[in-house]
Each structure stands twice: as C-alpha cells, then as structure tokens.
Amino acid sequence: MSLLVVDNLSVFYGAIEALRGVSLHVEQGEVVTLIGANGAGKSTTLRTISGLLPPKTGTIRFDGQTIHNWQPHRIVKSGLVQAPEGRKIFANLTVDENLQLGAFLRTDRTAIRADRDRALELFPRVRERLNQQAGTLSGGEQQMLAIARALVARPKLLMLDEPSLGLAPQLVRTIFQVIREINLAGTTILLVEQNANMALQVAHRAYVIEVGRIRMEGPAAELAASDEVRKAYLGAH
Amino acid sequence: MTQQGLATAPLESARPPRERGLVGTVVNSAWPVAVGLTVAAMMHVMLPTTIGPFYTRIVIDSGIAIILAVSLNIVNGMTGQFSLGHAAFLALGGYTAGMITFYGSLLLWNSPAKQGGFLGSGEWLFAFACLMGGIVATLAGYVVGLPSLRLRGDYLAIVTLGFGEILRVILQQTRPVIDSVEKLKNAGAAQLWPPPVGGAVGFNGLPKYTNLFWVYAFATFMLVVAFRLKRSSLGRAMISVREDEFAAQAMGVNVARIKVLAFMIAAFFAGLAGGLYAHESGLIMSPRDAGFQRSLDYVLMTVLGGRGSISGVMLAAIILTVMPEALRDFDQYRLIVYALLLIGMMLLRPQGLFGIHEVWDWRPRWRSRAATTRSMPAKGGRPNA
Ligand SMILES: Nc1ncnc2c1ncn2[C@@H]1O[C@H](COP(=O)(O)OP(=O)(O)OP(=O)(O)O)[C@@H](O)[C@H]1O
Ligand SMILES: [Mg+2]
Numbered sequence: 001m002s003l004l005v006v007d008n009l010s011v012f013y014g015a016i017e018a019l020r021g022v023s024l025h026v027e028q029g030e031v032v033t034l035i036g037a038n039g040a041g042k043s044t045t046l047r048t049i050s051g052l053l054p055p056k057t058g059t060i061r062f063d064g065q066t067i068h069n070w071q072p073h074r075i076v077k078s079g080l081v082q083a084p085e086g087r088k089i090f091a092n093l094t095v096d097e098n099l100q101l102g103a104f105l106r107t108d109r110t111a112i113r114a115d116r117d118r119a120l121e122l123f124p125r126v127r128e129r130l131n132q133q134a135g136t137l138s139g140g141e142q143q144m145l146a147i148a149r150a151l152v153a154r155p156k157l158l159m160l161d162e163p164s165l166g167l168a169p170q171l172v173r174t175i176f177q178v179i180r181e182i183n184l185a186g187t188t189i190l191l192v193e194q195n196a197n198m199a200l201q202v203a204h205r206a207y208v209i210e211v212g213r214i215r216m217e218g219p220a221a222e223l224a225a226s227d228e229v230r231k232a233y234l235g236a237h
Numbered sequence: 238m239t240q241q242g243l244a245t246a247p248l249e250s251a252r253p254p255r256e257r258g259l260v261g262t263v264v265n266s267a268w269p270v271a272v273g274l275t276v277a278a279m280m281h282v283m284l285p286t287t288i289g290p291f292y293t294r295i296v297i298d299s300g301i302a303i304i305l306a307v308s309l310n311i312v313n314g315m316t317g318q319f320s321l322g323h324a325a326f327l328a329l330g331g332y333t334a335g336m337i338t339f340y341g342s343l344l345l346w347n348s349p350a351k352q353g354g355f356l357g358s359g360e361w362l363f364a365f366a367c368l369m370g371g372i373v374a375t376l377a378g379y380v381v382g383l384p385s386l387r388l389r390g391d392y393l394a395i396v397t398l399g400f401g402e403i404l405r406v407i408l409q410q411t412r413p414v415i416d417s418v419e420k421l422k423n424a425g426a427a428q429l430w431p432p433p434v435g436g437a438v439g440f441n442g443l444p445k446y447t448n449l450f451w452v453y454a455f456a457t458f459m460l461v462v463a464f465r466l467k468r469s470s471l472g473r474a475m476i477s478v479r480e481d482e483f484a485a486q487a488m489g490v491n492v493a494r495i496k497v498l499a500f501m502i503a504a505f506f507a508g509l510a511g512g513l514y515a516h517e518s519g520l521i522m523s524p525r526d527a528g529f530q531r532s533l534d535y536v537l538m539t540v541l542g543g544r545g546s547i548s549g550v551m552l553a554a555i556i557l558t559v560m561p562e563a564l565r566d567f568d569q570y571r572l573i574v575y576a577l578l579l580i581g582m583m584l585l586r587p588q589g590l591f592g593i594h595e596v597w598d599w600r601p602r603w604r605s606r607a608a609t610t611r612s613m614p615a616k617g618g619r620p621n622a
Pocket of ligand 2: 042043044085161
C-alpha cells in the first residue's frame with residue numbers, strides 16, 4: 001500500500017486553477033521529487049497535501065486514511081510534515097525554541113530529545129547556534145534549521161519545498177547529502193525542487209509538473225536521461 | 238543512522254527542556270506564588286502606615302495596571318494580534334464582580350457595606366466575585382477572539398475597539414442601583430432588566446474591598462501564569478503564530494485555537510483586574526471604563542514595554558501609572574504627552590523598551606554566549622562515529 005496517494009487534485013486560487021487534476025503517489029521508503037518551472041504548482045501541491053489549501057476536487061490518502069478534509073494540525077500529527085518554501089523559521093525565537101516547536105504535537109519527551117539530537121547531528125552548524133536568535137542565522141543555516149525543525153516532528157513523510165533555494169553550490173550538495181541520509185534512516189521524502197539536476201540524482205522516482213498538470217513521471221534516472229527533461233530542466237541543448 | 242543516534246547521546250548538549258508536565262509546573266510555581274503572597278501581605282500590613290493613603294493608592298493602581306498590561310501583552314505582544322478592546326474585559330469583570338458583592342452583600346447581610354476585616358467573610362466574597370468577573374470576561378474573550386481567525390491587523394483592532402464601544406453604550410442603558418433588600422424583593426422585571434448597575438452615572442455604593450493584599454495576590458497569580466506561559470510549549474506556539482502563521486501551521490500548531498485561547502486568557506485577567514478596580518475606594522466604575530480611552534492606556538503600556546517582555550511591560554505599567562499622578566497639574570496635556578511618547582517610541586525603539594527580552598536579560602550577556610560555546614561538540618566532528 002502506498003504511503004501517500006494523491007488522486008486527481010484540482011485547486012483554485014479564486015478563479016485561477018493552479019492544479020488541474022494532479023495525481024501522484026509516494027511509496028514507503030522512497031524519495032520522490034516533484035520538479036517544474038516557476039509557477040507550475042509545486043508549492044500549491046504541497047500546501048494542499050498539508051491541508052493549508054482546500055482542494056476543489058480529488059482525494060488525498062495518507063497512511064491508509066483520507067486526509068484532504070482534515071485540519072493542518074491533524075495532518076501534521078498523523079506524520080505528514082512539510083518544511084515550507086522560503087525557510088519560514090521563527091526569527092525572534094532561539095534556534096532551540098524553533099526545534100521545540102517542531103515537536104509541538106509530541107509528548108514523548110525522551111524520544112523528542114533523541115530525534116532532536118539526531119537532527120542536530122545532521123546539521124552541526126545548527127547545533128553550534130542553539131541559543132542564538134534564529135533570525136540572525138545565515139540563509140543556509142536557516143534552511144538547515146527549517147529541515148531540522150521538521151525532522152523533530154518525526155515525520156513518516158517529510159515534504160521539502162525547495163530546500164536548495166538561494167544556497168551556494170557547496171551548501172546545496174550538503175543539503176542533498178543530508179536528504180539522502182534522512183531517507184536512509186527511514187524517512188520517506190517528497191522533494192519539491194527547481195534544481196532538477198540534484199533532485200533527480202537523489203530521488204528514486206520523479207514527477208514533472210507543468211502549469212498544474214503532471215507531464216511526466218517515472219524512475220528518476222530515466223527522466224534524467226530523457227531528452228525532454230534534459231532540454232527543459234537540466235539545461236542541455 | 239542509529240549509530241549516529243548513539244554517538245550523539247553523550248553530548249547531551251545545551252539546556253534541558255524546561256517544562257516537566259502539569260505536576261512540575263505546579264511545583265515550580267509554588268514558591269513564586271508563596272513569595273508573592275508574602276510580599277503582598279507585608280505590603281498590606283506595612284505600606285499604608287509608612288507611605289500614607291495617597292501613595293498607597295498609586296501602588297494599588299500600579300498593581301492593577303500591571304495585571305491589565307501584562308495580560309493584554311499575551312494577545313498583542315506574544316500572539317501578535319492587535320486588540321484595542323482590553324478595557325471592555327475590565328469593565329465586564331468589574332460590573333460582574335460588583336453585582337456579586339453588592340447584591341450578594343444585600344442578600345447575605347442586609348447591607349452592601351463592607352463585612353469583616355482583613356481576610357474576613359466580606360473579602361472572600363470579594364475574591365470570589367473577582368474570579369467570577371474573570372470568568373465572565375473569559376467567555377466574552379472567546380467571542381471577541383473569533384474574529385481574529387479571519388481578520389488581521391487594523392481590521393481586528395477596529396472590531397475589538399467596536400466591542401468596547403458597544404459595551405460602553407449598553408452599560409449606559411442599565412437600570413439604577415437598587416440599594417435595599419426591600420426594594421430588591423419588590424422589584425419587577427422592569428427594574429431588574431437591563432441589570433441594575435447604575436446606568437450612565439456608574440455603579441455607586443460598592444463595598445470598597447480592594448487593598449494591597451488582594452491586588453498583589455492577583456498580580457502574583459497573573460505574573461506566574463505569564464512567565465510560565467512564556468516558557469511553555471503553549472507560549473511558544475503563541476509566539477510562532479505571531480512570527481509566521483503559515484510556518485506555525487506547518488508545525489502542527491492549531492492557529493485558530495491558539496488565537497482564541499490567547500484572547501480568553503488575557504480577558505480572564507482583565508476581568509479579574511476589573512473586579513479590583515470596581516472595588517477600589519475613591520473610584521466609581523462607570524460605562525466610560527469600557528471605552529477606547531482606557532484600552533489605549535494599556536496598549537501604550539505594552540508598546541512601551543516591549544511586545545514579548547513581561548518585566549518591560551510591568552515597568553511601563555508602573556511608569557505610566559505614576560507619571561500622570563506626578564504630572565497631575567498638567568492633566569489636560571496627558572494625551573499629548575502620550576502621543577509624543579508613542580511617536581518617539583516608534584521612531585527610536587519600535588520594539589519597545591525591552592523588545593522581547595526581560596529586564597534581567599541585559600546583564601549576563603556573556604554568560605549565554607559561554608553556554609553556547611559549551612554546548613558545542615568538543616571537536617566539531619562526530620566523536621567515535
Ligand atoms: N495565494 C495565491 N493567490 C493567487 N494565486 C496564487 C497564489 N499562490 C500561488 N498562486 C498561483 O498558482 C500558481 C502555482 O503557484 P505555486 O506557488 O504552486 O508555484 P511553484 O511551482 O511552487 O513555483 P515556484 O517554483 O516559483 O515556487 C502560480 O501561477 C501562482 O501565481
Ligand atoms: Mg514554490
């Protein structure tokens with residue numbers, strides 16, 4: 001049984017139809033990436049899955065339950081957590097308090113501490129800044145914090161919205177390395193990316209979204225090799 | 238990965254999580270409450286005789302202002318919602334408490350006058366009345382909190398302001414106070430509804446129970462809750478709503494619930510303070526107390542003190558209570574001074590005197606830096622991984 005099944009999702013912003021029948025699925029243990037140009041509907045897809053936007057039609061099933069009419073906090077509690085686009089850390093709280101908010105819905109203190117330490121192990125630079133105000137972190141550090149914070153929620157499925165946005169190439173590699181490590185440790189990942197090149201390297205399977213529709217899907221290696229993807233998203237000629 | 242988990246264990250970095258469940262919270266709150274009550278009792282016994290009635294009154298007013306400003310700061314400062322109607326909760330609590338002590342005394346003791354001495358039966362009725370005032374205000378806080386789910390910033394401010402003004406007008410339409418048991422027993426529906434709380438002239442004749450002990454006992458209660466809240470997971474959730482609602486939702490914070498809860502907690506303490514205010518000697522609770530003017534006073538205190546700083550807001554509450562007394566001769570310029578203060582503050586320190594810090598955070602800066610260093614792994618890398 002798939003961990004996440006999105007079926008025929010359409011979403012409107014007022015009169016604008018941002019998603020036009022998107023279907024995708026994520027299996028237990030996979031890294032699945034959703035790539036596409038600006039405004040294709042990637043963030044909209046994640047927001048809808050997280051319950052932040054109501055779908056007009058379509059269904060979302062997660063871990064055996066139908067969740068598309070659930071409140072966002074209930075969805076988080078069920079283990080579906082997203083690290084939103086643009087970092088969205090809590091600037092006036094300390095790094096540590098940000099992490100504690102990641103565990104907001106959890107009560108198992110010892111397990112939270114273990115997950116927190118594990119997340120910090122992935123991002124030593126975040127650990128060094130635990131008592132610092134989060135708003136004073138560099139952009140890259142904020143991105144690491146955003147991922148670490150989502151990890152402290154102990155997601156079954158972690159959704160990352162453009163984690164490489166605005167990072168230096170060296171840091172982009174680090175982030176993708178960490179994404180792989182998180183996945184190897186047992187967390188399923190749905191990764192939204194502009195950086196198709198890196199995303200296709202780390203993912204098992206991929207979807208290409210264009211103006212609200214899924215255009216292509218398949219094993220990441222196959223898509224990376226296809227002419228169409230190479231031309232449109234990998235900058236080949 | 239499990240390997241890494243094991244490797245991390247000995248590091249056990251940084252400060253441990255503070256909260257320890259409900260029991261721990263109660264235990265940890267016990268000594269501040271004990272200290273606060275002791276101080277309140279000592280103030281009650283010693284201050285009036287040493288500093289005289291005029292200054293005693295200022296100290297009482299300061300205590301009430303502290304309760305109102307710090308509670309308002311839970312909504313305006315911590316949760317980031319802009320309420321301009323805090324005085325409405327004060328009035329609601331004050332009138333409720335007043336009805337209980339006044340008509341309660343009439344029925345119990347045949348007279349609305351004070352009963353018993355310090356901690357005597359009358360004072361307990363009064364304390365109970367204040368709590369009831371808080372509870373009624375909490376219910377109103379729920380209702381006023383609902384618009385905050387859909388409205389932001391200026392719009393919410395206008396709705397809360399409207400609530401205060403509506404309440405003010407309603408209170409003006411109330412019936413005259415009924416001041417004897419006979420009249421009360423013979424009163425018909427026309428005298429009892431709208432409630433007989435004095436109409437435009439105010440709620441006269443309340444027993445004046447408010448003293449230093451009760452004010453600072455309730456202030457202690459408020460401050461312990463506020464400090465606990467700031468360090469608690471609920472408080473962090475409130476701050477997360479202020480910082481970024483979207484991210485808060487992504488962390489599983491039920492934003493709607495948090496906002497309404499903030500309004501309710503703040504309203505409870507405002508209602509409590511209203512009970513104190515209504516029973517303060519030399520004052521008459523009147524419909525005006527629900528209005529915009531008074532709400533603005535408390536907003537000013539939170540702005541001056543700093544949106545996340547409990548001690549900063551306390552300080553601002555004291556300053557803005559003492560200052561008008563000191564400048565009594567210039568009373569007509571009060572609003573001008575306030576406006577200038579606000580403008581100056583916005584230009585020089587928009588985050589308030591203390592921003593999100595507590596007064597004592599300024600001192601040991603180097604210490605927290607030392608703590609950060611200590612929390613780092615010994616040599617940066619992963620030991621024995
Ligand atoms: N709040 C909104 N109101 C109206 N239209 C919106 C809103 N948010 C997104 N849209 C529109 O929906 C479409 C999809 O937006 P979305 O944010 O999902 O794109 P994206 O694939 O994440 O793009 P990017 O890579 O630039 O982040 C865009 O055309 C966008 O203009
Ligand atoms: Mg996007």
